[in-house]
Amino acid sequence: MPKPKSVYRCTECGHEHPKWVGRCEACGAWNAVAEEPVVVRAPVRGASKRAAGAHAAGPPPARLREVAARPLERWRTGLPEFDFVLGGGIVPGSMSLIGGEPGIGKSTLLLQAAARLEAGGRTVLYASGEESPDQIRLRADRLVDEDAGAVHVLGETRLEAILGAAAAARADLVVIDSIQTVYTEALESAPGNVGQVRECSGQLMRFAKETGTAVVVVGHVTKGGGIAGPKTLEHIVDTVLYFEGEATLDYRLLRTTKNRFGSVDELGVFSMTEHGLVAVPNPSAVFLAARAEGISGSAVTALMEGTRPVLVEVQALAARSGYGTPQRVATGLDPKRLAVLLAVLERRAQTSFADLDVFVQVTAGVRLNEPGSDLAVAAALVSSLYNRPAPPDVLFLGEIGLGGEIRPSGGLERRIAEAARLGFRRVYGSARSPAQVPGISVVGLEHIEQLVRALAA
Ligand code: TYD
Ligand code: MG
Numbered sequence: 001m002p003k004p005k006s007v008y009r010c011t012e013c014g015h016e017h018p019k020w021v022g023r024c025e026a027c028g029a030w031n032a033v034a035e036e037p038v039v040v041r042a043p044v045r046g047a048s049k050r051a052a053g054a055h056a057a058g059p060p061p062a063r064l065r066e067v068a069a070r071p072l073e074r075w076r077t078g079l080p081e082f083d084f085v086l087g088g089g090i091v092p093g094s095m096s097l098i099g100g101e102p103g104i105g106k107s108t109l110l111l112q113a114a115a116r117l118e119a120g121g122r123t124v125l126y127a128s129g130e131e132s133p134d135q136i137r138l139r140a141d142r143l144v145d146e147d148a149g150a151v152h153v154l155g156e157t158r159l160e161a162i163l164g165a166a167a168a169a170r171a172d173l174v175v176i177d178s179i180q181t182v183y184t185e186a187l188e189s190a191p192g193n194v195g196q197v198r199e200c201s202g203q204l205m206r207f208a209k210e211t212g213t214a215v216v217v218v219g220h221v222t223k224g225g226g227i228a229g230p231k232t233l234e235h236i237v238d239t240v241l242y243f244e245g246e247a248t249l250d251y252r253l254l255r256t257t258k259n260r261f262g263s264v265d266e267l268g269v270f271s272m273t274e275h276g277l278v279a280v281p282n283p284s285a286v287f288l289a290a291r292a293e294g295i296s297g298s299a300v301t302a303l304m305e306g307t308r309p310v311l312v313e314v315q316a317l318a319a320r321s322g323y324g325t326p327q328r329v330a331t332g333l334d335p336k337r338l339a340v341l342l343a344v345l346e347r348r349a350q351t352s353f354a355d356l357d358v359f360v361q362v363t364a365g366v367r368l369n370e371p372g373s374d375l376a377v378a379a380a381l382v383s384s385l386y387n388r389p390a391p392p393d394v395l396f397l398g399e400i401g402l403g404g405e406i407r408p409s410g411g412l413e414r415r416i417a418e419a420a421r422l423g424f425r426r427v428y429g430s431a432r433s434p435a436q437v438p439g440i441s442v443v444g445l446e447h448i449e450q451l452v453r454a455l456a457a
Contacts, residue, residue, distance in 0.1 A: 005038045006187060011194060011232060034195030037186040072261060075172070075214070078116040081270055081279040082109065085241060085254050087262020090117075090173060094261060095201075095208045095215040097179075097233065100243035105252050105272055106218045107131070109243065110175050111139060112276055115148035117173060125171040129157035129181025129191070130218075144275040157191060159184045159200050163207055171213055176204065178218040179233070201236050234258065245272075246365040251286065252277065253365060256306070266306030284311035284422055287364045293392040297384030300424070301376030301396050302415035303368065309411065309418040311395070313363040314373065316380035318356040326355060332362030333377065341378055341400060348404025349452045351385055371399035372409030375428065378448060379455060386456045393425040404448040408433035416440055428454070 008017040010033050015026035023030050074089030083089045086096070090113075100106050107130065114124040128136060133153045140148035152169055156162050159182050166174045176182060182200050183191040190196070201217070208215045219233065221242075234240050240258040245251050254268040269280040280286050284302075288311055291298065297316045302309050321327070330338040338360055345351045360377060362368055368377070376396035383390045390396075397415060399407040409415075412435035416427055420440045428451065429435070431444030445451055 006035045007038055008033050008195075009036050010034075011198070032194070034193065034198060035187050035189045036195055036199060074261075075117060075120070075122060077113040078120065079109075079113055079277075079279060080281065081254065081268030082113055085256050085266045085268040086239065087256075087259055087266070090214045090216070091238070091261045092172070092214055093208050093212040094238045095205050095217070095236070096239040096241060097217050097219050097237045098241045098243060099219045099221050101221050104243050104245055105270070105277055106243050107136075107177055108139060108272075109252075109254070109270070109277055110177065110216060110218065111136065111148055111151070112143060112146050114151045114173065114175060115140070115143065115146035118150040119147065122172040123152065123169055124173045124175065125152045125154060125162075125166050125169055126175045126177065127154040127156055127162045127165070127182075128175075128177040129155075130177050131155075142275055145278070146276070157181050157183060159203060163203070166207070166213060167211070173214045173216065174204075174207075176215065176217040178220060180220050198232055198236075201233050205236050244365065249364065251280070251364050263306050267308065267310060284309075284418060287312050287366065288422065290363065294389050296387045296389045297380050299376040299379035299383065299390050299396045300394075300419075301368075301373045302419055303366070303370065303373060304411045304415065309415040310366070311418060311422060312366045312368075314368070314376045314380045315361050315363065316377070316384045317359045318353055318381065318384045319359075321355050321357045326353075327357040327359075329357075329359045331360070332366060333360060333368040333373075337368075337371075337374075338377065340402070341374060341381065344400055344402060344404055344448060345378060345381060345452075348447070349382075349449045351382060351452060353381070353385065356385075370409070371407075372397060372415075374398065374400040375406060375445075375451065378451060379428070382452050382455045388455060388457075390455060391426070393423065395419040395424045395427045397427055397429045398445070399430075400448055406430045406432075406445045406447065406451070413437060416442070 008020050010024035012029040012032045013027035015024055017033055021033055024032055073092055076083050076089040098106055114126050117124050132155050136153050154165055179197055180192040183196050184199050187195055187199055204215050238260040242255050242257060244253050250271045252270040252272055256264050256266045269283040270277040271280055291313050299314050300311055302311050328338060342353050375398040378400060379390055379396045399409055401407055408430040416435055416437040420437055425440055427440060427442045428445055429442055431446045
């Protein structure tokens with residue numbers, strides 16, 4: 001049988017090329033042309049007649065109310081933070097992608113989940129092109145909370161073989177570690193190539209939908225922070241999870257950036273121990289555990305991570321600049337947001353950071369993605385500037401406008417309640433929306449000047 005033919009299609013614009021080229025001839029994108037198999041469809045009888053007007057009868061559309069509303073089945077892995085981030089567990093027939101830098105713990109997490117699912121009576125096939133079964137065994141032996149002995153492992157990178165083994169074992173879940181190491185016979189290009197990643201993902205997705213098997217694939221992360229391979233990979237799958245963390249810290253943050261079966265931006269927290277990953281049920285307490293009281297330049301805020309409030313510490317240091325243009329370094333927040341807040345502090349509250357280097361960071365590798373954390377950043381900056389520690393029992397919560405006005409942020413009650421639970425007694429927030437939570441007093445601020453006065457006093 002002759003080898004199936006391939007075409008080379010640009011993943012950016014879809015233009016077809018007869019052979020591989022480094023740059024798309026149509027749109028000029030570099031490295032976007034990927035091999036894909038030519039799908040030859042058998043000619044359909046009566047096709048010409050149909051083209052003349054009579055269309056093939058497919059299933060008729062249904063009214064939405066007639067569509068049976070089945071509750072979504074979910075398999076709990078029993079790893080609480082993993083299940084939480086997924087929206088309650090793994091959905092049969094779904095395909096998920098878990099991305100993260102090498103060594104962050106993706107394989108460990110999935111092996112632990114696989115072990116727990118097997119213990120609960122599910123069949124899991126763990127196909128690894130990254131490690132041999134012996135190496136997986138060594139990892140499994142380190143785990144104490146799970147016995148991974150029953151997990152089916154396969155050291156195979158040919159997709160057809162993996163799918164065959166999954167079907168033969170009647171696997172409920174197939175783990176592919178990693179999508180960059182597998183290849184399909186349908187293409188000649190090497191594993192990891194954009195075309196391979198795309199085609200293998202497409203085949204895995206069809207396999208998941210047709211058989212009801214859940215599929216989880218591991219994806220490597222590029223320097224830019226995206227999952228290596230085409231962006232379409234993220235579009236294909238149902239759920240995208242990122243596993244991140246600071247190399248030096250033991251915390252690992254698992255976050256959903258896409259979830260067809262749950263809410264996005266949910267954050268699950270683990271700590272990496274000698275014996276595998278352990279879920280951290282109370283992230284706020286852990287993030288604040290290292291906080292040193294009585295030091296200037298520290299302020300605590302409450303972020304909404306998905307549906308859950310999480311407390312984090314913002315630290316700032318304003319120091320006399322050695323030379324030339326002062327530095328502005330932001331870790332865990334957008335440098336542009338820092339620039340805006342510094343400008344507002346200068347113009348609206350007569351503070352000056354002009355000849356100071358400014359460093360701001362967020363603890364535990366968390367990112368500030370919402371304006372509600374502005375007030376905490378400003379408080380940390382002002383506290384450092386005047387070298388006056390902010391009171392340790394105060395939570396800062398609010399958005400700062402360009403006029404220096406302080407605006408309320410959403411989900412106030414839940415954030416404040418989380419702070420109250422952790423022993424905070426006061427909230428500095430916007431005067432425009434006084435939230436009431438027992439045990440905590442809210443200090444309403446109109447303008448950033450009031451914050452500066454309160455902290456500098
Ligand atoms: P791993 O799951 O291999 O990461 P990834 O698949 O994302 O590349 O994690 C490997 C790291 O985790 C490695 O540095 C060793 C460490 N580790 C522990 O600290 N404790 C453990 O019990 C295990 C299994 C790994
Ligand atoms: Mg791995």
